[in-house]
Amino acid sequence: MSQLFVIPKDWSWKKLSETTQYVQRGKSPKYSDQDSEMIVINQKCIRWHSLNITYARNIATEQVSGWNEERILKKGDLLWNSTGTGTIGRACIFWEANTVKKYVVDSHVTIVRTDDKLLPEFLFYWIYSPFIQNNFDALQAGSTNQVELSRKAILETLIPIPPIDIQTKIIEKIHFLFSEINIGIEQLNRVKVKLASYKQSVLNAAIHGKLVYQDQNDEPASGLLGKAKYEKEILISMGKIKKQKKLLPINKDEISFNLPDGWDWVRLQDIAIIQGGIQKQPKRSPRNNSYPFLRVANVLKGNLNLVDIHQVELFEGELERFQLETGDLLIVEGNGSPNEIGRMAIWDGSIQNCVHQNHIIRARLTCNISPVFIESCWNSLYGREQLLKMAGSTSGLYTLSVSKISAFMLPLPPLREQQRIANRIVDLLDNQKLCFNHLNKIFMNGHILKQSILKKAFEGHIL
Numbered sequence: 374m375s376q377l378f379v380i381p382k383d384w385s386w387k388k389l390s391e392t393t394q395y396v397q398r399g400k401s402p403k404y405s406d407q408d409s410e411m412i413v414i415n416q417k418c419i420r421w422h423s424l425n426i427t428y429a430r431n432i433a434t435e436q437v438s439g440w441n442e443e444r445i446l447k448k449g450d451l452l453w454n455s456t457g458t459g460t461i462g463r464a465c466i467f468w469e470a471n472t473v474k475k476y477v478v479d480s481h482v483t484i485v486r487t488d489d490k491l492l493p494e495f496l497f498y499w500i501y502s503p504f505i506q507n508n509f510d511a512l513q514a515g516s517t518n519q520v521e522l523s524r525k526a527i528l529e530t531l532i533p534i535p536p537i538d539i540q541t542k543i544i545e546k547i548h549f550l551f552s553e554i555n556i557g558i559e560q561l562n563r564v565k566v567k568l569a570s571y572k573q574s575v576l577n578a579a580i581h582g583k584l585v586y587q588d589q590n591d592e593p594a595s596g597l598l599g600k601a602k603y604e605k606e607i608l609i610s611m612g613k614i615k616k617q618k619k620l621l622p623i624n625k626d627e628i629s630f631n632l633p634d635g636w637d638w639v640r641l642q643d644i645a646i647i648q649g650g651i652q653k654q655p656k657r658s659p660r661n662n663s664y665p666f667l668r669v670a671n672v673l674k675g676n677l678n679l680v681d682i683h684q685v686e687l688f689e690g691e692l693e694r695f696q697l698e699t700g701d702l703l704i705v706e707g708n709g710s711p712n713e714i715g716r717m718a719i720w721d722g723s724i725q726n727c728v729h730q731n732h733i734i735r736a737r738l739t740c741n742i743s744p745v746f747i748e749s750c751w752n753s754l755y756g757r758e759q760l761l762k763m764a765g766s767t768s769g770l771y772t773l774s775v776s777k778i779s780a781f782m783l784p785l786p787p788l789r790e791q792q793r794i795a796n797r798i799v800d801l802l803d804n805q806k807l808c809f810n811h812l813n814k815i816f817m818n819g820h821i822l823k824q825s826i827l828k829k830a831f832e833g834h835i836l
Contacts, residue, residue: 377504377531381833384535387491390528395443395486398455398524399478405433411440411475414467416460416482419452421501424465432477444484446476449493451485453500455522462509462522464500466493483527491532495540498547499532502827533831543830550826554819561812568805568812575801576753579746579794580784582633591787594637598785601644601739614646620780627782629755635787641747642779645702645736649775650729651685651695659684664692665727672703672733674716675752685728695728700744702736702751703729707764707772715760715773717751719744734778741788745795750783 376386389396402413409431417428432440446452450467454460460481469476478484487493499505505512512530515521535543578584608614623638632638641647651657651666666685671678687695697703699722704715720727729735738744750756763777786794829835 377533378832380533380831381535383539384533384833386531387534388528389485389496389530389532392488392491392532392534393485393528394488395484396524396527397444398483399444399480400440401480402430402477403433403436404430407431407434409434409437410473411437411477414446414452414476414478414482416454416457416463416479419454419460419463419465419482421463422465424452424467424469426469429476437475440475440477444477446478446484447486449487451487451493451496451500452478453483453485453522453527454481455483455527456481456520461513461520462500462506464497466497483522483524485527490537491534492537492540492544494544495534496532498544498827499831502831503824504828504831505530506824533833535833539836542836546835547826547830551823554822558816558819561815565809565812568808572802572805573754575798576749577755579798580750580753580755581630582636582784582786582790584797585790585793587633587635587790588787589635591635591789593635594639594785594787597740597742597788598637598639598643601742604739605646608646617642617779618776623782632784633786635790637785638782639785640779641736641781641783644740644742644785645738645747647734647736647775647779649706650731650733650735651687651691652731653685657686660686662687665724667697667703667727667729667733669705669730669732672705672716672718674713675718675748677703677718677721679723682724682727687728692726692728697727697729697735698722698737700738702738702744702747704734704736704751704773704778706732706734706774711761711764714764715751715778717748719748734773734775736778742785743788743791743795745798746786746791747783749794749798751781756781756783 380386399413404413411432412426412429413432414424414426414429418425446467446469448468452465452467454463467476485496487496512526513520513522514526534540575584605614605617609616620640620642623640628638653666663684663686666683668683671682697720699720701720702717703720704717705713707714736747738747751760759781760773763781764773785791826835
């Protein structure tokens with residue numbers, strides 16, 4: 374049998390087919406909102422080092438008999454996500470010992486039940502190690518959006534296996550070293566929580582008019598709204614934008630707090646031109662007229678990730694319609710996590726002739742309104758609460774739309790005060806952002822250190 378690297382003499386290379394009792398993908402269940410004796414674990418439940426039962430669902434009573442005893446999870450079963458971009462490859466061990474409920478997995482998860490010569494934790498750490506994760510593309514098959522980890526690929530996966538007593542010692546050593554790293558990470562998390570709390574206090578002060586002084590000589594927001602309306606009418610008459618659907622006026626029940634003099638409550642549509650982007654289709658494959666194409670993965674909360682930019686084919690008139698401009702607000706339409714719904718970042722103009730995906734909604738502000746202020750309002754606790762109310766949830770996916778985003782209600786200060794607020798926010802949060810970036814690098818170093826530990830462990834150099 375071929376070897377991936379040299380291992381100690383009393384170890385041996387095995388295929389998982391040689392050291393497992395049972396390897397099987399789950400089945401597609403019929404879910405129920407009623408309490409059931411059988412619980413279905415899906416991809417969302419599986420996190421590295423843990424199983425989050427929060428996302429598990431009840432199975433319909435009439436389907437319970439369709440799962441034979443072998444498919445019911447046993448303590449120590451390894452669960453391996455086997456489909457889905459972003460989730461495929463994650464694994465954890467099932468340690469539940471609930472004698473009342475029975476647990477099974479759906480068709481996106483594979484059960485790997487080891488024999489008495491392979492400890493499940495040893496297998497878990499092998500899957501988590503760089504030997505598997507850094508070469509996972511070789512294990513999976515299928516197109517970009519339909520990737521799959523097949524049962525055959527799992528069974529043929531090689532693993533270096535030491536004697537059981539050595540496996541136990543290696544697991545104990547990994548536990549000890551990882552726990553030391555995790556203590557440091559927990560401390561860093563506490564610092565991040567404090568930084569996030571500080572940021573929210575700044576944003577809260579900003580949208581309540583308590584961050585900078587008010588100047589009675591500033592033109593009130595009502596005048597700004599009139600100019601924004603006129604600017605849009607000009608663009609409509611020129612055929613640059615379509616006439617907008619009229620929204621309901623703001624009523625008193627929607628107002629969350631009182632505003633300073635000169636401020637007004639507005640809907641985002643009152644001050645911005647909002648539109649969707651380009652749907653990627655086979656005809657959009659880059660050929661003769663391709664341009665940079667911004668995807669959901671490129672838009673983070675308050676930041677852009679422009680490391681990996683795709684290309685898309687455009688047709689006549691589309692560049693003018695979809696081209697991004699510096700200061701555009703980019704809003705992610707949907708996400709499985711309520712914490713990530715409506716991620717917003719400001720386009721920095723660093724890539725010329727860039728367009729955007731249909732799952733990114735663009736809001737282009739009128740009349741030189743400050744994108745920093747609007748983003749701050751959007752990402753404040755007030756903004757997040759409003760977004761969660763607006764976002765529908767179907768099958769666990771929280772979604773926004775152009776119409777919902779258009780109706781987003783926010784406090785609008787005079788233009789000059791907006792600029793003062795934006796400058797103050799930048800001054801107060803620049804150091805906070807640097808700290809966050811530094812902490813993220815430390816987190817990444819923690820992950821790299823763990824991978825280094827696992828590499829030594831499986832090469833037989835950790836004890």
